[in-house]
Amino acid sequence: MTIHIGAKPDEIAETVLMPGDPLRAEWAAKTFLTDAVCVNRVRGMLGFTGIWRGQRVTIHGSGMGMPSLSIYANELIRDYGARTLIRVGSAGGYQPHTLVRDVILAQAACSVSTPSSTILREVNYAPIADWGLLSAAYRAGQARGTRLHVGNIFSSDTFYTERADHTEQLTRHGVLAVEMEAAELYILAARYGVRALAILTVSDHIVTGEELSADQRERSFGEMIEIALEAAFA
Ligand SMILES: O=P(O)(O)O[C@H]1O[C@H](CO)[C@@H](O)[C@H]1O
Numbered sequence: 001m002t003i004h005i006g007a008k009p010d011e012i013a014e015t016v017l018m019p020g021d022p023l024r025a026e027w028a029a030k031t032f033l034t035d036a037v038c039v040n041r042v043r044g045m046l047g048f049t050g051i052w053r054g055q056r057v058t059i060h061g062s063g064m065g066m067p068s069l070s071i072y073a074n075e076l077i078r079d080y081g082a083r084t085l086i087r088v089g090s091a092g093g094y095q096p097h098t099l100v101r102d103v104i105l106a107q108a109a110c111s112v113s114t115p116s117s118t119i120l121r122e123v124n125y126a127p128i129a130d131w132g133l134l135s136a137a138y139r140a141g142q143a144r145g146t147r148l149h150v151g152n153i154f155s156s157d158t159f160y161t162e163r164a165d166h167t168e169q170l171t172r173h174g175v176l177a178v179e180m181e182a183a184e185l186y187i188l189a190a191r192y193g194v195r196a197l198a199i200l201t202v203s204d205h206i207v208t209g210e211e212l213s214a215d216q217r218e219r220s221f222g223e224m225i226e227i228a229l230e231a232a233f234a
């Protein structure tokens with residue numbers, strides 16, 4: 001047990017999928033894993049461990065924002081031995097071609113700051129995905145015929161931005177979408193020598209205003225979960 005995760009030491013798998021939403025973790029575990037057991041309930045941050053095609057997998061919520069993800073990813077890696085962490089999240093599309101329900105593989109994640117900024121100091125570190133996971137996810141998405149994009153995303157510290165100029169410049173520089181966790185996940189993975197990838201489903205579009213409901217965000221992201229599982233064990 002750690003401060004934030006109530007699981008016993010052997011109850012977390014080496015492969016962990018991390019949605020921001022703990023209820024999405026529950027839905028995904030019940031939908032895609034067999035013999036799924038709830039291994040964490042501390043603070044309502046649900047985690048489940050079960051079996052997918054003979055492989056042990058944990059699906060554990062990260063909460064919203066990089067400070068929250070940092071707590072869970074640190075404990076999963078350092079205390080429980082997680083070696084592959086795949087964020088499965090929602091994102092706001094920036095580009096005309098990143099449409100609602102499209103899937104984005106985050107090759108890199110830019111940010112204004114991350115929890116690691118205090119230790120990286122003046123270094124403008126480039127957080128990047130694990131190449132093996134990224135290429136496997138791309139192949140899995142292509143094979144399924146998913147509308148897929150690979151590229152840079154923005155990990156924001158805020159959901160409600162007051163900086164229209166900011167969004168405009170990120171869009172102009174080819175950033176595909178905005179979310180709130182991937183950059184810190186990639187930095188932690190690099191620090192501890194483990195594999196990480198963020199797979200995102202576009203849940204709303206920052207320019208057109210089209211959006212999915214909260215219920216759809218919890219339950220309609222099956223394609224992304226299957227791509228994540230296939231990539232993890234490719
Ligand atoms: O759907 P999740 O995985 O939570 O991801 C996105 O949704 C939340 C904001 O609504 C943030 O956590 C953002 O990164």
Ligand SMILES: O=c1cc[nH]c(=O)[nH]1
Binds near residue numbers: 092203
């Ligand atoms: O962080 C997020 C996630 C989904 N949509 C947004 O606009 N921002």
